[in-house]
Amino acid sequence: MSKVKSQFSDELLKKIESLLLEEKVRLEKEVAKFSKKTNGSPDSAFPDYGDKEDENAAEVAEYVVNLSLEENLEKSLRDAIQSLDRLKKGVYGICKYCQKPIEEKRLLARPTSSSCMSCKKTITQEA
Numbered sequence: 001m002s003k004v005k006s007q008f009s010d011e012l013l014k015k016i017e018s019l020l021l022e023e024k025v026r027l028e029k030e031v032a033k034f035s036k037k038t039n040g041s042p043d044s045a046f047p048d049y050g051d052k053e054d055e056n057a058a059e060v061a062e063y064v065v066n067l068s069l070e071e072n073l074e075k076s077l078r079d080a081i082q083s084l085d086r087l088k089k090g091v092y093g094i095c096k097y098c099q100k101p102i103e104e105k106r107l108l109a110r111p112t113s114s115s116c117m118s119c120k121k122t123i124t125q126e127a
């Protein structure tokens with residue numbers, strides 16, 4: 001049995017590749033900014049506003065926001081890298097649930113999509 005291959009035009013794949021590369025560069029910069037700010041350790045993401053109770057609350061709030069922002073950035077970066085990898089292997093744009101090609105419009109709007117619109121819908125409804 002042959003593996004499912006992308007059925008997209010070279011033109012579309014080229015476009016997607018440059019979108020993903022742009023996204024990857026942008027995200028790498030963002031992540032680097034964060035690591036600089038936090039010195040790569042989660043503890044130093046903890047801001048120090050002062051020792052009063054409301055200041056401590058503000059510190060905790062910002063700490064949580066910093067952490068989740070960083071997590072989101074790193075996840076998006078991983079998605080972009082994985083999409084580029086799938087592109088290289090010729091399996092880009094295949095829905096991971098139904099193994100059918102993902103809609104071109106969806107891929108152009110969100111090049112890191114790994115599921116088609118109808119599967120995404122089904123999952124969202126179930127969740």
Ligand SMILES: [Zn+2]
Binds near residue numbers: 095097100118120
């Ligand atoms: Zn699907």
